[in-house]
Amino acid sequence: MVPHIKHILYATDLSDGARRAMGYAVALANAMSASLTVVHVIKETSPNAELLIQAFLGYSSKEEVKQKSRAQITEEIKERLGQMCGELGCQLPDCRFSLADVIVEFGRPRETLLNYVETGNYDCLVMGRQDYGFIESAITGLSSKNLLRHSPVPVFLVPMPPGTESVPVAEKQE
Template sequence: MLPKILKILYPTALGAGAPHVFRYALSLAREYGGELHVVHACEPLSPFGQSLVELHLSHEDSEKMHAEAREKVRAQLDRQLRDLIDTEIGRAGGDHNLVASLRVLEGQPADIILQQANDVGADLIVMGKHRHTALGETLIGHTANRVSHHSNIPVMLVPIPEGFGE
């Protein structure tokens, strides 16, 4: 029996190649009658960064400032994700109902992606690979590498064309 690809997780860092990778995820969701789950992971402030802030502010003021900043960033990223989705679905003449969920979460990107894949019961993860060495060799990015090695479901790595979105 052929596998069913009904739930597709599309994690994005919202880089220049995001529209290119989203088109693959959208195409698969449309072709298989599936749904897309979109996620963006924000890395938390490092302990070093936190300690630098606390040199100048009290712990309470620092926490308050970071909570406010996190909410602003989360709202801005949510808006950017929605703009990406609206633009690309509009170009493809698609259906907004293909996007079942959109989340902006804080944590290590690979961990967030793997957890979200599990939480939504994803059948496939579609993400970009886009790192190039000085010699022009393509490398899988750190997050894509971790996800592809630790995922229990298939991971489709979409290469970003040279110069795309620049």
């Protein structure tokens, strides 16, 4: 039986490796005339960081900070990811895929991605491979093996070219 891929979930952490993986997700979606949903999960901020932001911006509550910053961050990321997907689609000779949705969530990346693949109507997951060290993988639980072990759909891991490093945008700015 040859599987028919109709809906692809592409996960991004906004790193260079994720951008490379997006090229593969777009190419696969185009080849299969599939729809593509893009998801980005933002790790929750620490309570101390929220208090500092609250005080600095003069908001009355942490919830007000969360709602305003989440809405702004979400819209900016959605807009940029939509643009990136459009740019990659324009590079194709025939653009036969559709961008179904761009989702930006706050939470734990691994759990959120697993929730999407378990509850959504996706035929596969495409993402860049992150080669975290042993200790970081044990602490964060973000290892590709862990995601592969629990995903009910096929997972396509796109490696970085040899000699390059994939660092999420948020970590580059720190």
